[in-house]
Amino acid sequence: MKARVTVTLKNGVLDPQGKAIEGALKSLGVDGIGSVRQGKVFDLELSGNDKAAAEVAIKAACDKLLANTVVENYRIELL
Numbered sequence: 001m002k003a004r005v006t007v008t009l010k011n012g013v014l015d016p017q018g019k020a021i022e023g024a025l026k027s028l029g030v031d032g033i034g035s036v037r038q039g040k041v042f043d044l045e046l047s048g049n050d051k052a053a054a055e056v057a058i059k060a061a062c063d064k065l066l067a068n069t070v071v072e073n074y075r076i077e078l079l
Helices: 016-027 051-066
Strands: 002-009 039-045 072-078
Touching (some): 002 051, 039 051
Antiparallel strands (some): 002 072
16 A cells, blocks of 8 residues: 655744745746745555554654654645
8 A cells, every 4th residue: 555645834834945945936037936835745655455554554653753743734645
C-alpha cells in the first residue's frame, strides 16, 4: 500500500522560505503569483493491506517525526 503525507504550515505561522520563493519568482519575471507557502510531501510504502492499521501507523509517524504539530498541519492520503 502507498500513502502520501502533505505537511503545511498552519495559518498565521510566518513562512520565510515561502516569502523567499515568492521574491525569487518575481525577480525571474513570473507574474500572477500572489503569495507562496511552502510545505513538504512524503511518499510512503507500507506493508500489508489493512487501511485502518496503515492510517494509525502513518498518524504516529507524523505526530512523532514528519510534522511539527505545533506549527504544521498534515494530510494523509492512501493511494
